[in-house]
Amino acid sequence: MSGTRARTGADGAGTGGAGPGGTRPGATGPGGTPVKEALQGAVTAIAAAGCETPRLDAEVLLASVLGVGRERLLTDPTLNVRGPAVRAYQNAVRRRSVEREPVAYITGRRGFRYIELKVDPRALVPRAETELLVEAGLAAAPGAAVLDICTGSGAVALALKQERPDLDVWGSDLSEPALALARENAAALGLEVGWLHSDLLDEVPDRFDVVLANPPYVADGERPTLAPEILRHEPPGALFAGPYGLSVIAPLAAALGARRRVATVAIEVGAGQAERVGELLREAGFGSLRFEADLAGINRVVIGGRD
Numbered sequence: 001m002s003g004t005r006a007r008t009g010a011d012g013a014g015t016g017g018a019g020p021g022g023t024r025p026g027a028t029g030p031g032g033t034p035v036k037e038a039l040q041g042a043v044t045a046i047a048a049a050g051c052e053t054p055r056l057d058a059e060v061l062l063a064s065v066l067g068v069g070r071e072r073l074l075t076d077p078t079l080n081v082r083g084p085a086v087r088a089y090q091n092a093v094r095r096r097s098v099e100r101e102p103v104a105y106i107t108g109r110r111g112f113r114y115i116e117l118k119v120d121p122r123a124l125v126p127r128a129e130t131e132l133l134v135e136a137g138l139a140a141a142p143g144a145a146v147l148d149i150c151t152g153s154g155a156v157a158l159a160l161k162q163e164r165p166d167l168d169v170w171g172s173d174l175s176e177p178a179l180a181l182a183r184e185n186a187a188a189l190g191l192e193v194g195w196l197h198s199d200l201l202d203e204v205p206d207r208f209d210v211v212l213a214n215p216p217y218v219a220d221g222e223r224p225t226l227a228p229e230i231l232r233h234e235p236p237g238a239l240f241a242g243p244y245g246l247s248v249i250a251p252l253a254a255a256l257g258a259r260r261r262v263a264t265v266a267i268e269v270g271a272g273q274a275e276r277v278g279e280l281l282r283e284a285g286f287g288s289l290r291f292e293a294d295l296a297g298i299n300r301v302v303i304g305g306r307d
């Protein structure tokens with residue numbers, strides 16, 4: 001069993017950088033190293049370290065350091081890397097190539113659906129496939145109470161609230177540091193989401209109609225196969241879930257079954273886990289099952305409704 005997390009790492013390019021007009025002081029004008037040259041050196045270093053997307057990484061990091069959108073690196077001939085940006089870019093490239101930090105932890109930003117999140121090692125870097133969970137939430141009835149359990153950075157809860165302001169959206173997590181990050185994201189985005197500190201449903205009131213979850217689902221035995229970006233930098237509590245990767249999902253499914261008000265659940269799973277998780281949901285009383293595949297064709301989200 002191998003999850004997408006294991007294969008791709010948290011390398012994804014955050015949106016990085018500022019908006020089109022927001023060049024950092026000193027980044028333009030004469031002198032310094034031309035962008036093309038700086039990028040070439042960075043691509044070489046990042047590729048030599050074995051990262052999967054060296055050009056993309058180098059561009060996102062440079063855009064972030066210069067405070068510009070990525071497209072300006074290619075279209076603005078006045079851009080140079082000079083002054084404090086030289087050291088900042090060297091440092092970013094070192095963190096990516098030597099430390100193998102995820103790009104999003106270096107830039108501190110990650111795009112997710114229509115929002116941009118602050119990200120740091122307090123929580124997992126939100127993955128593209130997790131956007132499917134938000135889509136499952138979009139089907140909720142007007143005004144429904146929706147809980148994003150295992151919320152991490154708050155990505156799912158916040159993206160859902162941004163797209164469906166009518167919903168009463170909450171996020172919960174066992175990790176206090178992750179919840180602190182989720183709260184910071186909510187404040188920065190101006191989105192009203194409630195937050196709960198809870199081990200699964202232990203401290204969660206019985207008032208939710210829909211529950212979404214991207215729980216830890218990597219089997220302990222997969223540890224050696226994980227990319228260094230994940231293994232060295234992402235919180236282990238966000239990743240590992242026992243010998244079969246189901247030690248969080250199994251009790252969660254059972255606990256959800258006991259909450260009669262919960263009509264719909266959507267759970268993200270690792271590659272090869274969908275069928276087993278479907279069985280767990282069926283046993284818990286969610287007999288109407290649907291699977292949503294990610295772009296690689298892997299059944300990634302299991303959606304259960306009451307019989």
Ligand SMILES: C[S@@+](CC[C@H](N)C(=O)[O-])C[C@H]1O[C@@H](n2cnc3c(N)ncnc32)[C@H](O)[C@@H]1O
Nearest residue numbers: 126150151152173174175199200214215216238
């Ligand atoms: C895979 S991460 C998902 C984070 C976020 N939802 C995302 O998709 O980017 C799993 C999250 O579950 C939390 N978690 C692990 N065990 C938990 C438990 N027993 N109860 C609640 N949250 C838990 C971790 O702290 C982590 O933030």
